[in-house]
Amino acid sequence: MKFDLTEEQLMIQQTAREFAETEIAPSSVERDKNSEFPFEIVKKMGELGFMGMMVSPEYGGAGMDTISYVLAMIEISKVDASVGVIMSVNNSLVCWGLEHYGSDYIKQKYLVPLAKGEKLGAFALSEPEAGSDATHQMTTADKDGDHYILNGMKNWITNGTTADYYLVVAQTDKSKGHKGITTFLVEKGTEGFTHGIKEDKLGIKSSDTCSLSFTNCRVPKENIIGEEGKGFNFAMATLNGGRIGIASQAIGIAEASLQAAVNYSKQRKAFGTEIANHQAIQFKLADMAVKVDAAKLLTLQAASLKDQHKNYVKESAMAKLYASKIAVENALEAIQIHGGYGYVREYLVERYLRDAKITEIYEGTSEIQKIVIARMLLQ
Numbered sequence: 001m002k003f004d005l006t007e008e009q010l011m012i013q014q015t016a017r018e019f020a021e022t023e024i025a026p027s028s029v030e031r032d033k034n035s036e037f038p039f040e041i042v043k044k045m046g047e048l049g050f051m052g053m054m055v056s057p058e059y060g061g062a063g064m065d066t067i068s069y070v071l072a073m074i075e076i077s078k079v080d081a082s083v084g085v086i087m088s089v090n091n092s093l094v095c096w097g098l099e100h101y102g103s104d105y106i107k108q109k110y111l112v113p114l115a116k117g118e119k120l121g122a123f124a125l126s127e128p129e130a131g132s133d134a135t136h137q138m139t140t141a142d143k144d145g146d147h148y149i150l151n152g153m154k155n156w157i158t159n160g161t162t163a164d165y166y167l168v169v170a171q172t173d174k175s176k177g178h179k180g181i182t183t184f185l186v187e188k189g190t191e192g193f194t195h196g197i198k199e200d201k202l203g204i205k206s207s208d209t210c211s212l213s214f215t216n217c218r219v220p221k222e223n224i225i226g227e228e229g230k231g232f233n234f235a236m237a238t239l240n241g242g243r244i245g246i247a248s249q250a251i252g253i254a255e256a257s258l259q260a261a262v263n264y265s266k267q268r269k270a271f272g273t274e275i276a277n278h279q280a281i282q283f284k285l286a287d288m289a290v291k292v293d294a295a296k297l298l299t300l301q302a303a304s305l306k307d308q309h310k311n312y313v314k315e316s317a318m319a320k321l322y323a324s325k326i327a328v329e330n331a332l333e334a335i336q337i338h339g340g341y342g343y344v345r346e347y348l349v350e351r352y353l354r355d356a357k358i359t360e361i362y363e364g365t366s367e368i369q370k371i372v373i374a375r376m377l378l379q
């Protein structure tokens with residue numbers, strides 16, 4: 001793995017940083033307070049190529065590598081982790097799968113507008129009774145001529161109310177267990193497909209999350225992604241890359257916490273000097289900085305393996321496991337350094353903690369990441 005970033009990667013990082021600071025930061029507090037989706041920001045991100053970063057230009061994408069995607073995700077999430085997850089889901093959970101498993105029809109009709117940011121995507125695997133135990137799918141898809149009829153519920157769907165296209169995982173043959181699972185692309189507005197109300201969440205409040213409901217929803221067979229019966233493997237392969245995106249989101253939060261702690265400790269005085277001069281604070285800052293860099297190295301390692309088309313299952317799980325853990329730890333330390341001010345909304349650090357927690361849960365909990373890592377070690 002090379003440690004130096006290329007000119008192009010540095011340019012993407014800089015563009016994302018400037019965009020985050022000028023276009024995202026000014027509205028982030030209000031959007032968090034009002035649980036408001038960043039429609040205008042997502043539109044502009046699409047125009048800049050941030051919604052289909054790794055998709056080939058042939059299909060409307062920016063044709064960049066995974067390392068560039070990690071760098072951009074960190075910059076965006078440093079300023080607003082809600083925008084980070086919206087970007088991550090569209091890039092890693094939707095566009096990636098369509099480009100690698102979709103038919104030419106699917107790519108032309110759906111991937112192109114998704115990669116350009118003209119449409120938004122969502123990934124619907126989780127169900128009320130199938131979260132970590134993802135093979136336990138209850139949503140069914142019964143063949144009826146040239147269509148499949150979907151019935152069931154999906155839960156915790158990021159971009160749930162705002163997406164245009166949804167990747168929906170369903171059982172086409174229950175007798176075959178996970179080998180009877182198939183993934184479909186379902187368009188918003190299809191008869192029999194509705195979404196629930198937005199969840200009132202602890203954090204990432206500017207992103208929207210909701211349940212989906214399918215009642216005799218007819219989906220044409222052309223909308224199968226990959227092959228019938230391979231939908232679970234598709235979902236798992238997709239999540240491997242998704243975990244790199246969430247690790248990057250977590251690093252953004254951890255780095256923002258560190259920066260806030262450094263800035264505050266240089267201003268706040270106690271015992272006759274800036275608190276940055278006290279070893280108690282210096283030790284905390286040093287620990288926070290080491291954690292950010294360790295998480296970055298793990299995540300860039302996973303991204304680099306992915307770019308080289310090598311196996312990155314273990315490395316992406318490690319990156320997500322560690323980055324999400326230290327995002328929570330750094331946010332907590334930033335609050336501790338801010339004292340009482342850290343506990344109120346006037347400073348951003350309380351949001352960092354609220355936003356960090358979900359990174360230990362979605363796209364595979366920390367416990368699931370450990371299972372994935374251990375299985376790779378033992379195979």
Ligand code: CAA
Pocket residue numbers: 089123125126131132133134135156157158178232233236237239240313361362363364365368371372
């Ligand atoms: N990569 C590729 N393939 C994988 C895989 C991975 N990481 N994990 C499992 N598979 C494959 C296996 O090789 C196996 O394939 P074959 O039968 O063809 O050999 C198949 O999947 C079944 O695997 P297992 O027998 O290991 O299945 P399991 O029931 O024991 O559980 C699990 C596997 C790892 C626990 C899996 O269920 C899992 O990852 N669960 C967590 C699901 C998850 O991450 N959900 C997040 C929801 S999405 C979300 O949060 C999106 C959002 O909106 C932000």
